[in-house]
Amino acid sequence: MPSPHYSLKKQLIGYTSLFSILLGCIFVFTAYKISLGEINEVLDSQMKYLAERISTHNVEPVASKYDSSRHYHEEDMFVDVWAYKDQNYMHHEHHLLVPPVKKEGFYRQQTNHGIWYAYVLPFGEYQIQVSQQEKVRQVLALELAGSMFIPYLIIIPFAIFGLIIIIRRSLKPLDDLRTDLTQRDSNSLEPIDDSQYPIELLSTTTEINHLFERISESQQEQKQFIADAAHELRTPITALNLQTKILLSEFPEMENLQNLSKGLARMQHLVTQLLALAKQDASLYQIDAITTFKLNDVALSCVEQLMNLAMAKDIDLGFERNDLVEMQSIEPTIHSIIFNLIDNAIKYTPESGMINVSVIRESADIGCILIEDNGPGLEPDEYEKVLKRFYRVHHHLEVGSGLGLSIVQKAIQHLGGELVLSRSSELGGLSALVRLPVYLSIHKQEHSIDHGE
Numbered sequence: 001m002p003s004p005h006y007s008l009k010k011q012l013i014g015y016t017s018l019f020s021i022l023l024g025c026i027f028v029f030t031a032y033k034i035s036l037g038e039i040n041e042v043l044d045s046q047m048k049y050l051a052e053r054i055s056t057h058n059v060e061p062v063a064s065k066y067d068s069s070r071h072y073h074e075e076d077m078f079v080d081v082w083a084y085k086d087q088n089y090m091h092h093e094h095h096l097l098v099p100p101v102k103k104e105g106f107y108r109q110q111t112n113h114g115i116w117y118a119y120v121l122p123f124g125e126y127q128i129q130v131s132q133q134e135k136v137r138q139v140l141a142l143e144l145a146g147s148m149f150i151p152y153l154i155i156i157p158f159a160i161f162g163l164i165i166i167i168r169r170s171l172k173p174l175d176d177l178r179t180d181l182t183q184r185d186s187n188s189l190e191p192i193d194d195s196q197y198p199i200e201l202l203s204t205t206t207e208i209n210h211l212f213e214r215i216s217e218s219q220q221e222q223k224q225f226i227a228d229a230a231h232e233l234r235t236p237i238t239a240l241n242l243q244t245k246i247l248l249s250e251f252p253e254m255e256n257l258q259n260l261s262k263g264l265a266r267m268q269h270l271v272t273q274l275l276a277l278a279k280q281d282a283s284l285y286q287i288d289a290i291t292t293f294k295l296n297d298v299a300l301s302c303v304e305q306l307m308n309l310a311m312a313k314d315i316d317l318g319f320e321r322n323d324l325v326e327m328q329s330i331e332p333t334i335h336s337i338i339f340n341l342i343d344n345a346i347k348y349t350p351e352s353g354m355i356n357v358s359v360i361r362e363s364a365d366i367g368c369i370l371i372e373d374n375g376p377g378l379e380p381d382e383y384e385k386v387l388k389r390f391y392r393v394h395h396h397l398e399v400g401s402g403l404g405l406s407i408v409q410k411a412i413q414h415l416g417g418e419l420v421l422s423r424s425s426e427l428g429g430l431s432a433l434v435r436l437p438v439y440l441s442i443h444k445q446e447h448s449i450d451h452g453e
Contacts, residue, residue, distance in 0.1 A: 036141035
C-alpha cells in the first residue's frame, strides 16, 4: 500500500523501470528459444547431410572418440558406423550409440555425458550415426540471445532516461496547477483558466472553480449581512445615544444612565467599525477615486478631528516631524488609516500622556506615517495577534471592538503598503509605522478590486 504522501512521478518511473527489466528478461528468454530452434534446424540439416554423404562412399566401421575434458563447439560432430552383427555395440567406450533402428531419423538419448542428439541412418548391414551434445546447442543459443540482448542493455538506460523526461513533461500540468494555486493571493477566488490544462485535469479545475464560486458567494453573503446589520443598527443606536445624553444633561448624577451611555458609545463605535470593515471587504474603492494630494494635509485633518478626544484626556497630541509628501492614491482610505491609528493611540494612552505624529518621506517612491505614544504598548508576540479581527488585549479596558487595527491592516494591504508595529524608542509605548507607495499602481489597484481585497 503506498504511503499517504507518495510521489506519482517516482512511482511511474519505478514501475516503468521495473517493466523495462521484466521486458528485457522476456526478451532474452524468447530470443533464446528462437535461437535454439534455428540452431537445431541448421545443425540437424548438417547432421543429416553428413550421414548421407558417408552412405555414398564405401561404408566401413568407424568409432568416434569423446574427450570429457574438452570443450566442444557447434561444428564438432561425432560419427559412428557399426555393423548389426557386432553384438558388442552396447559396450562402446562412451555409450553414445543408439540401439538398432529400422527407420532413419533424429533421436534424443540420455548418456553418461548428458543428453545427446543423434541422426541415425540404417544402411544395409551397418548403422550410420552422427551425434552432438545438446549442451553445445544450448550454449550457442544462449550466446546468440545474449548478443541480441546487449544492444537492448545499452539502449535501456537511455530509454528509461527518455521516459523520465516524458513522464515529467506529461505531469508538468500538475505542477503548473499547483503553482497557479500557490501563487494566488489569499483572497483571490477568480476561476482557474483551464484552457492550458489537458482533458484529464478539466474535471479537477472545474470542481476547484465551483468551490471558489461557492466560497465567493458565501463571503459576499457574510459581507452583505454585516453591512445590512450595521446599517440597521446605526440609526436606532444613534437615537438612543442622543436620548441618553439628554437624560444625562437633566440627571447628571445617575450612575445607571452613565453606564448606559458608555454601553451605547461602545455599540456605536462597534457599528461604525463594522461598516468600515464591510466597505473594505466589499472593495467599494474605485480606480477613479485615485487623486493627487498631500499626505501632510490628510494627517493634519485627522489630528484636528481627534483633538477634542485627546484634550478630554489631557493628551499632548502633535507633530514630531512633517516632511512634504505628495501622493497619488486613494485619499479616503489613507484618512481612515491615520484616523484609526491616532484614535487607537488616544484610547490606550493614559491621561496627561503624549502622542507624536510624523510624516516622513522615506524615498522618492515611499511615504511614511509614524504614530508613537507613551502608553503601555504591546509585547512582541502580540504584534501579529492585534491585527486579527476582534482580538483585544486583556489589560486594555478602553472602549473598543478589536477591529481598528484589522481595518488599518486591510486598508494598507489594499494600497500595497506595509504596517510595522514595535516599541517606541522615544516615548516607550507603541510605535505604528505605515509605509505607503507615493504613486498607487493602477494595475495593483485593479488586481486588488478583482480579488476582493
